[in-house]
Amino acid sequence: MRSLLLFFVFLLTDACVDPLKVPNLAVEQGLVVDGAITDQPGPYTVQLFSAQSLDKDLDKRQYVGGAAVTISDDHGHTVTLTENATGTYQTDAIQGVVGHTYQLGITLEDGRQYESTPVLLEPAGTVDRVFFQFQENSINQNDLTKPQDAFAVYVDATGTPGASNLFRWRWKGIFHYIAFPELRTRGVGRTEIPDPPLCSGWIYTDSTGLDQVGPCECCDCWAPQYSTDALVSENDFINEMEFKTVRVAQIPIDKRLFYEKYHIEVEQMSVSQDIYAFWKLVKAQQQSASDIFQPAVVKIKGTIRCTSDPDEKAYGIFSASAVTKSSVFIRRLDIPKAIPQIDTLKTDCRTIYPGATNQRPPFW
Amino acid sequence: MKKLLLFCVFVVTPAWIFAQDPPVGRPDMPSMTLTGIKDGQPLADVLIELEKSHPVRFFFAPEWLEPYTADSQYNGKSLRYMLDDLLRASDIRYSYMFGYAVIFIRDPQRTLEHEARVQTAIAKKKTIESRELGDRRKYKPGSRAAITGNVKDESTRHPMVGVIVLVNDVETAVTDEKGNYIINVTTGENMIHFKSVNFRERVIDAKVYSPATLDIVLEEAPTVLDEVVISEQAVLNRRISQTSLRVTDMKRAPTFLGEVDLIKQVQNQPGVTTVGEVAQGFNVRGGGVDQNLVLYDGVPVFNTSHALGFFTAFNADAVSQVSFYKGGIPAEFGGRVSSVLDIKSKEGPLDKWHGGGGIGIMSSYLTAGGPVKDDTSSVIASVRTSYSDWVLKTIKSNYQDVQNASLSFYDGSLKYIHKLTNRSKLTLSGYTSYDRFSLTNDTLYTSRNIAASIHYDRTFTERLFGTLSVSFGKYTYGTSDDDPTQAYDLSYGITYPSVKLDFNYEGEHKLSFGAHHTWYDFAPGSLKPTDPESTVRNIDMRPERSSESALYFSDAFYWREKFLLEAGLRASFFNRVGDGVTYHYAEGLPRLRQNITDSTVYDKGESMKTYVGLEPRVSLRYTLNAFASIKLGYNRMYQYMHLISNTAAVTPVDIWQSSNTYFKPQIADQISLGYYRTIQENMYEAYVEGFYKVTQNVLDFRDGASLILNKNLETTLLPGDAEAYGVEVSASKIKGRLQGSLSYTYSRSWRTVDGASEEEKINDGNRYPSNYDQPHVVQLGWRYGLSRRIFFSGTFVYHTGRPMSLPIAGYSVDGVPVMTFSDRNKYRIPDYHRLDLALIIEGTHKRKKMLDGTWVISFYNAYGRKNAYxxxxQDNGKGFYNPYKLSVVGTIVPSVTYSFKF
Structure with a gap:
């Protein structure tokens, strides 16, 4: 009988969820712009690349090089960016100023011209507090193999009187973890022999065996994590300029992340109306994507348009933000229950997470 | 006197008695087709001509028929049609006897009485059997003849004692211990009834020629609660685009998890589609789910399903009659633009107490009803409830959501009727349904419907009837979360009391007219933190009030015999009443929050916005002949309530919004035209019906619209136009062991949203398929009687997959993945098809049994197709999201239900 009733697990059984194959799905090509200017010291980066088919790898961008890229403001200044790497263009001596309006101009090698809608750099307001709360069974509910508990990280923020106070928040996390590269082995015939990497401070020879010859350079690492969620302020519901208890992140309780402690830095960025609308749509898209009741029909138009050919598709944004930051440490002791010790990672710790380094951050 | 007249008849044509022996198997003469009639030809002439060319004899006094002349319009019609037509208002009747004789009778008394009895029996849904008793050649009109016979129990074959024999409604005899009876009747037409408690009454329309025997077996009656099976109104005579659903058909159809489902039967009608299993409601001719007026004893019901759409919120055992209109909608209905589903609940029996119930996998139900005071008042109550969550709890899953999920629902109804006098009746009806659903430990959805009404029916004259109804309706839902950090309580509700006054006049012109008024009170939602630790903000939306009233008049009459015209007009008035705020947006800029320039605040009771709608309704039937008709319907409908949803199906948290300054009433104009015919003595019926419908001011959502607790809904929804057209073809076999129907529908449903600015257009202002555009739909249903109590039934449905929008490219900005979507509804989900099978074993009709039980064994989705809902x-691990389809029912679903009656 039980098996007969399985169908009633209507929403979430594997049996009922299958990849959807759509024949003749045409990929929509177009130039994507990912660029920003802030009130923080530069240089600022503008990246040009192509939209990709969804079965491709997001991180492998097809950059568009050889373009002439300029940023101009409403005070008559125009700077030309230099192409550092293919498709990546950087400013040198320019810093965003609150109250100025900025606009991006692009001319591709083939002559196609693009521009962004002008963006007003508005004040950033203040971050009053970054705080966190342990939440049991709050994440990965549908996959018990992943952590279930998490720290929710919140901010309290205040806007600037007279400003539109549209904000976007993003965060960067750093955690410390350890590895045991000296335990690395390799197979020789049917046996495993020690194979410590040089940075472990140990060497292995057939004759002498394992020997420590120096300090370990790749046992302690710090790896960064970045927000991938679009998060903007909910100005619709809020009175005036107070933003209370805005949840900006959920840090899973993972044995590696909380080997020692977790540092999270929250950036509050002012955004203009258009950019706010863009992020709000991205947020709606992210929220609706996994919800079976909500269609994920969120057609997102960026702030870039092709001036030489109105039919040519263009995506992405060029934003101008003032930025204010605040950070907090979440310690292992803050977890109100026991978590397992870190697993034995038998390799150079820098190779485990992208962006990992053996340099202790100055504030650590 | 009677004898004398009859004698006179026979004297006119003295050769009557030795006329040729009628051949066996001769066709029914009155049905013979007429030919060669000239305009103005005397009726008597026509009949004499007929005698020459056909083996038929007419018996009449020539002076009786002198005033009547036939004309050529009767060519191609049946003899019966012509005679009925010509003699309709006269005192001349005719009867057909011996298989060849048509006898005209001047004294209509007996014939009229007989006809009246037949009509009464038909009205009481009794089956009338025709018999000829005695020897035709010994027929002496007006003489007395003795009928003797024996009555037996059909199943036990024992003689039955105490069976009452009525002749022409007069109790004449009772069977003795041996089951024998003797009655004396006047020869000619007689209605003979055989009645016994717990047995199905038999009604014999006997043509008695001479003394004879008549042996009868009686069959045990299934003790049903007064389940009125809708009279089998022939396809020729129904209104255009109207269907009646029969409760017995529902009970003999395959079920999902054993739940007899009224809405699923509606979904099997041509022109009706659904977006999937977990879809509340249904789509009629390209319309939205909110465009259907679902009435329960006259009170609109907003949420028609249980458990997110898996089951219907109406217990089929409490329903007596269901009428469904998808076009040519009568003027008495209004407020929704696509269809009307008019559900009437059962009345309790006035003679004795009956009950019934059922036990299924998901739920059980119990119904009981009976007289409070014999022949004066009765009561009936019905309740259905799901079991605790054991179904869900028995499932082992890695998904915590499922382990922690819980689901329960119930519905109940109560009806009391009281005959105040011979001419007036009071009816109290109440209905409620409740749902409770949670996916995790913390989050809980609940919803409730209430529909209560009091009807006072009064007969003023033989022809004028009136009903005063006062009703109260309420629909509420809520969702709450216990988790301290995000504890909240979100609630939503609509309250809608209403008063209706309806009159009907039956005459040459059938008139109906009346006035309706409904008040709406919307509580559009409040979000309340329920725990001091909760991070949820307190949001309280302003209640909204409005009222909707209507006056209607409709007249149905025959015009030149062949045309039945029903023409009506409904005038509706809508008033959005304060208190409230209307925001003003900058001219020339898109209607977005940031473009608000000002607002007007209205006080309580102040009128904020009014609309008036004139809604003409026309329904025309042209009878081609006895087998075919053509029908035409036109209706204009106004809808002042809008379902604000960004999904295709109704979800538990959808918002209803009344019209206001920005949400103009939806106005639909529909024209439908059809050809209908019956084949082989009503064995088959078939029709083709086409429709074209345009609807103004339909709402579609702006991309990324956040609808819940939004104080500026006008910023998230864009008004547009809808266009739908299609052809429905259907063929049914409605008699015999095998009954069923096959239909195919081709229809399209389009939307156009072309606002002033780029942000107020969808798909650049070009038309796009609506969410429920399903061009090809095939529906097949059958029921085969393996025996009198065992049925094998099935349904098959196929429809084109509904449209969807897909992400077609992606990129990232500042590390955040972003997807680019196709035009709205450019792609389609895979086609939907499903076969359901069922075996129905009804109880033996044994007399002494306490319970009469029925087993229904169903196989839903018999070949286990994974239809995409x-x-x-889902994240593909590389930062992009890839499309997955969710099949709500991905496998065959067997179920067993036991139901019983007592």
């Missing part, structure tokens, strides 16, 4: 997106 929804498309959603």
């Amino acid at each position: 929804a498309v959603f997106f």
